[in-house]
Amino acid sequence: MNLRRTPHLLLRCLRTWMAAGAATLAGLFAAEDWPHYLGPRHDGVSIETNRVDRWAGAAPAVSWRAQVGLGFSAVSIAQGRLLTAGHRAGRDIVWCLDAATGKPVWQRDYPAELGDKFYDGGTGATPTVEGDRVYVLSRWGDVLCLGAADGKVHWQRQLAKQEDARVPGWGWNGSPLVLGRLLLLNVGAAGWALDKATGKTVWKSADGEAGYSTPQPITWHGQPRVVFSSENAYTAVNPQTGAAVWSIRWLTRYGVNAARALVRGDEVFVSSGYSKGAALFRVGEGGAEEVWRQRQFRNQFSSALLLDGHLYGVDGDNDARAKLKCVDWKTGEVQWEAELGFGSLTAAGDRLIVLTAAGELVMAAAAPKSFQPVARAKVLEGRCWTMPVLSQGRLYCRNAAGELVCLDLRRGQ
Numbered sequence: 527m528n529l530r531r532t533p534h535l536l537l538r539c540l541r542t543w544m545a546a547g548a549a550t551l552a553g554l555f556a557a558e559d560w561p562h563y564l565g566p567r568h569d570g571v572s573i574e575t576n577r578v579d580r581w582a583g584a585a586p587a588v589s590w591r592a593q594v595g596l597g598f599s600a601v602s603i604a605q606g607r608l609l610t611a612g613h614r615a616g617r618d619i620v621w622c623l624d625a626a627t628g629k630p631v632w633q634r635d636y637p638a639e640l641g642d643k644f645y646d647g648g649t650g651a652t653p654t655v656e657g658d659r660v661y662v663l664s665r666w667g668d669v670l671c672l673g674a675a676d677g678k679v680h681w682q683r684q685l686a687k688q689e690d691a692r693v694p695g696w697g698w699n700g701s702p703l704v705l706g707r708l709l710l711l712n713v714g715a716a717g718w719a720l721d722k723a724t725g726k727t728v729w730k731s732a733d734g735e736a737g738y739s740t741p742q743p744i745t746w747h748g749q750p751r752v753v754f755s756s757e758n759a760y761t762a763v764n765p766q767t768g769a770a771v772w773s774i775r776w777l778t779r780y781g782v783n784a785a786r787a788l789v790r791g792d793e794v795f796v797s798s799g800y801s802k803g804a805a806l807f808r809v810g811e812g813g814a815e816e817v818w819r820q821r822q823f824r825n826q827f828s829s830a831l832l833l834d835g836h837l838y839g840v841d842g843d844n845d846a847r848a849k850l851k852c853v854d855w856k857t858g859e860v861q862w863e864a865e866l867g868f869g870s871l872t873a874a875g876d877r878l879i880v881l882t883a884a885g886e887l888v889m890a891a892a893a894p895k896s897f898q899p900v901a902r903a904k905v906l907e908g909r910c911w912t913m914p915v916l917s918q919g920r921l922y923c924r925n926a927a928g929e930l931v932c933l934d935l936r937r938g939q
Contacts, residue, residue, distance in 0.1 A: 577935035585903035590628030595647030650699030665697025737783035757781030784827035799826025
């Protein structure tokens with residue numbers, strides 16, 4: 527051994543070990559805000575691994591519970607604040623709570639119908655947070671820009687009354703999307719854009735009945751695009767102009783195209799319930815070419831997740847016959863199924879986090895070969911259709927009646 531080189535070799539080894547240790551710690555303690563529906567990357571997947579999936583006792587520790595009113599709004603987390611919405615006594619209420627304690631910070635309400643058409647009714651969309659502003663779209667066309675710190679109204683619009691926008695059969699349920707200077711809404715045949723600073727209309731698509739999904743930002747051929755659903759199609763548009771780039775015709779019973787489209791390169795996955803099924807398309811300037819289609823993966827309104835080339839999601843409509851399934855992206859073949867009933871899901875690292883419609887929390891490995899549950903606990907009563915959210919080591923779950931529970935999943939605490 528060259529003794530003169532030994533210190534340099536030791537230094538290099540030490541640096542390597544330190545870098546590896548730092549990477550391990552970063553993965554272990556990674557935490558992030560969840561400022562809008564489907565999270566910071568718009569994919570329903572958290573990078574957080576500082577969560578347990580084998581908790582002590584019968585269930586994970588409950589940090590707090592709150593009552594936020596009737597509805598299905600998920601939560602957004604930003605700068606220590608939790609934003610959600612609910613309905614009570616003829617009014618919709620936007621809530622801002624302390625994310626750690628559940629204590630109210632502020633609330634803002636406005637008149638709204640319950641809209642209990644064949645289900646509980648109440649709020650559907652999730653508030654969107656960007657910087658010091660919160661953006662809200664109600665089922666009936668109220669658009670609000672609020673101060674994140676105090677709930678002050680900076681501007682407010684009513685699209686149905688002021689712009690004669692057509693209200694879908696179950697109202698608008700897609701959450702707002704902020705993209706640059708624009709606030710994008712799933713309104714009309716293929717979207718609506720407002721200036722986020724003033725609320726003024728920048729562009730609007732043709733008159734038509736919107737679907738129920740949240741606008742999905744994508745990159746297509748190196749350019750930013752946004753996918754909107756309507757009652758009969760999924761359409762990608764140039765967000766600056768509203769011009770359609772491609773469109774996939776997709777007819778679903780009652781016009782309920784509520785699950786988001788998933789895009790990977792030139793391939794687009796779409797799915798809906800009511801026995802419609804799912805399909806993968808290859809899109810281009812000339813149109814959409816079908817790659818595969820099947821009827822064993824019907825995402826009614828709980829959107830599937832894409833993890834390592836496989837789709838994980840709920841097949842079936844909102845009843846006990848629904849199943850959690852894993853589907854191969856390339857072929858559409860079902861890899862496994864689990865009889866959990868209806869529900870919704872998110873993911874963290876290599877784990878699926880499923881909240882069933884009956885309020886059971888299920889942690890499972892995101893594995894394409896078999897369903898591998900690692901922990902289960904009953905965390906809520908009543909109807910639970912809303913997507914659970916993991917942020918800063920805390921998991922937030924709610925039911926239709928408005929009970930919101932915060933579960934502490936942080937390691938060592």
